[in-house]
Amino acid sequence: MFSKGLRPVSVAAVVTALAAFALVFFYAPNDADQGFIQKIFYIHVPMAIVALGGFVAGGLMAIKHLRSGDRSWDMRSYVAIHLSIILGLAVLVTGAIWAKASWGHWWVWDEPVLVSFLVVFLLYCVYYPLRFSIEDPERQARYSSVFAIAAGAFVPINFAAVRMAESFTHPRVLSQTGGNLPGDMRLTFLVCIVAMTLLFITLWKLELTAKHASVQLKRLRTQLEAPRLP
Amino acid sequence: MIRTAAAVLRKDLRIEWRTKEAVPAMALFTVTVYVLFHFGLDRDSLDGELASGVLWVTLLLAAVIGVTRLFAAEREQGGLDAFLLAPVDRTALFVAKAAALFVYLVALEIVAVPAFAVLLLGPDFFDSLPELLIILVLADIGLAAVGALVSALAAETRARELIVPLLLLPLVVPLLIGAASATEPLFRAGGQPEDLGRYLTLLGGYDLIFLLISLAVFDFLLDD
Numbered sequence: 178m179f180s181k182g183l184r185p186v187s188v189a190a191v192v193t194a195l196a197a198f199a200l201v202f203f204y205a206p207n208d209a210d211q212g213f214i215q216k217i218f219y220i221h222v223p224m225a226i227v228a229l230g231g232f233v234a235g236g237l238m239a240i241k242h243l244r245s246g247d248r249s250w251d252m253r254s255y256v257a258i259h260l261s262i263i264l265g266l267a268v269l270v271t272g273a274i275w276a277k278a279s280w281g282h283w284w285v286w287d288e289p290v291l292v293s294f295l296v297v298f299l300l301y302c303v304y305y306p307l308r309f310s311i312e313d314p315e316r317q318a319r320y321s322s323v324f325a326i327a328a329g330a331f332v333p334i335n336f337a338a339v340r341m342a343e344s345f346t347h348p349r350v351l352s353q354t355g356g357n358l359p360g361d362m363r364l365t366f367l368v369c370i371v372a373m374t375l376l377f378i379t380l381w382k383l384e385l386t387a388k389h390a391s392v393q394l395k396r397l398r399t400q401l402e403a404p405r406l407p
Numbered sequence: 408m409i410r411t412a413a414a415v416l417r418k419d420l421r422i423e424w425r426t427k428e429a430v431p432a433m434a435l436f437t438v439t440v441y442v443l444f445h446f447g448l449d450r451d452s453l454d455g456e457l458a459s460g461v462l463w464v465t466l467l468l469a470a471v472i473g474v475t476r477l478f479a480a481e482r483e484q485g486g487l488d489a490f491l492l493a494p495v496d497r498t499a500l501f502v503a504k505a506a507a508l509f510v511y512l513v514a515l516e517i518v519a520v521p522a523f524a525v526l527l528l529g530p531d532f533f534d535s536l537p538e539l540l541i542i543l544v545l546a547d548i549g550l551a552a553v554g555a556l557v558s559a560l561a562a563e564t565r566a567r568e569l570i571v572p573l574l575l576l577p578l579v580v581p582l583l584i585g586a587a588s589a590t591e592p593l594f595r596a597g598g599q600p601e602d603l604g605r606y607l608t609l610l611g612g613y614d615l616i617f618l619l620i621s622l623a624v625f626d627f628l629l630d631d
Contacts, residue, residue, distance in 0.1 A: 243627050300577035310564040323624045330620050338581030
């Protein structure tokens, strides 16, 4: 039920990812003052955007779950948040590498985007202990959805608040990514975002299919073994 | 709904008045943390951003204690089942719990803020007391809304003493930003408020959004 369209999406993901890599390495020019290290931007920023989008999407799916009572939406929300947390870890690591290379420090506190992302990441890390310390599966799904909704709404609030704390000393424009990029860099960046989004959807569908299959398998196995009992 | 909420709130406040479980523990905790900060920072008096940061972080950590205890009676003595059996609006329970937490926080601050002024604060901030009161009230509303939701979320988990701080503290980061930044100029020598409107808007907006979210989703936590 989740595997519908998995094949075309994964093919599209591979194609755009290859195109994105080709553009990053052969088309986009080296940054004038950061040089080659600036290329990490093409993987770091799309990952961050897709991870935040995944968190918010997880919240929307959770709303769908609570409204319809269909538990498969909770599974969708869980897998979206799960993948976003993995991406989030990669964002923090690549961000630290980039910061070290271009600013000379592994971590910079006066950059609101970095700080907000860390806070959001820390909050979502609590999703696992919360979800897996509730045994009853129906209640687990409901509580996880409530968390996903509250945390999903928290993402934009937190970004606004952290920006507000800084904006007096460090004025900056909202569209800092992509807003002031030259044309060839911007094209590369957009292709990278599309590739990352497709990769995320592919992984999401794959994980859902695998989870669904293992649940089916377990059910069939118990069905098969039931009559053999004396 | 208001009547149900008021009844539950009365019950909670009466239990708290008789057992004296949460608020004295929170107050004791804040004073202990002030002592820890005194030795940890090796300073006799604080001012400016250090003072405002110490005060707000201490208050938020103390709030964790209150949030952990908020659903204790319901959980341990089966009050939740009784409430669910009653033909009343379930949102009333959230309103009552948030109101109870708000009262606890106000009671805590009546002790904790003067204690802070006596023990750690350098400059005299008596002139800017009205501004500080507004900041405290707005922060308490937000804390009460988020705290009641977090408390209900964590109530059914096995490791609730762990989940509450892990969940609550990241969620209140915007609150801390607003409150600490608004308080900081008040705690400087001869402190005058600065940028107060901006941070009060942040606090008010946070309160409003989280009250609405909590009201919208709270029912689903009780739906058994």
